[in-house]
Amino acid sequence: MMNAEELYRALFEAYGQPRWWSDDPYTVMVQSVLVQNTAWSSVEKVTAAMGGALTPETIRETEQAALEARLRPCGFAKRKTATIFALTEWFGRYHFSAEAIRSAEQAALRRELLAIKGVGAETADVILVFACHKPSFVIDAYTRRWLNRLGFPFSDDQEIRMFFERGLARDYRIYGWYHWLILLHGIAHCKKIPVCAGCVFKSICNSAPTTEVVDGA
């Protein structure tokens, strides 16, 4: 059974150097809410439609009904709008400063984020890693499914968190890259309906077909 670091190397080997979510912390905050239970293509569509308007200043000046209308393609527009306003207010308490959130204490930031309605563990951890530069491992549906199919007996997210946080250097960049690699792998091979052809983990994956299937057959 591979450990967290070996799995990382295998993903890196297969997918190469992953990109960062976004260098702009506010973009990370908004998109992490938009993507909840939603296809990434919808997030891109809305983000593109907003043009360069993804700033706290612009969002604060936007009427609630207007923002709802623009977010509609991502689903759950009412709730996501409220959450984005709340997140904006939270960021405002740090004067919309990247440096301010990055110099704050990780545990306090996580508590504050989780106190915002519409922000759960995954969204909070995405913001912690990609916006606040804190090592807080992001566990999403792909992560659970991937580990499960590789045969790990984890029964809850706490055990998954320990597996990664105990096995890796506490470097937020590794956490972010790791999450992005799992995402890339998930999209390519680890959806609910697995695509085993060409998967680097095929030989050790529970969802791999027992009888060999030739690509394209």
Place this chain on the structure above:
DNA sequence: AGCCAGGGTCTAA
């Protein structure tokens, strides 16, 4: 048609 998409909240037992 019906399932799926990078979740989160609320409620009942």
Place this chain on the structure above:
DNA sequence: TTAGACCATGGC
């Protein structure tokens, strides 16, 4: 504390 209903829209 855990499982299930519910939230909404678009793509395939």
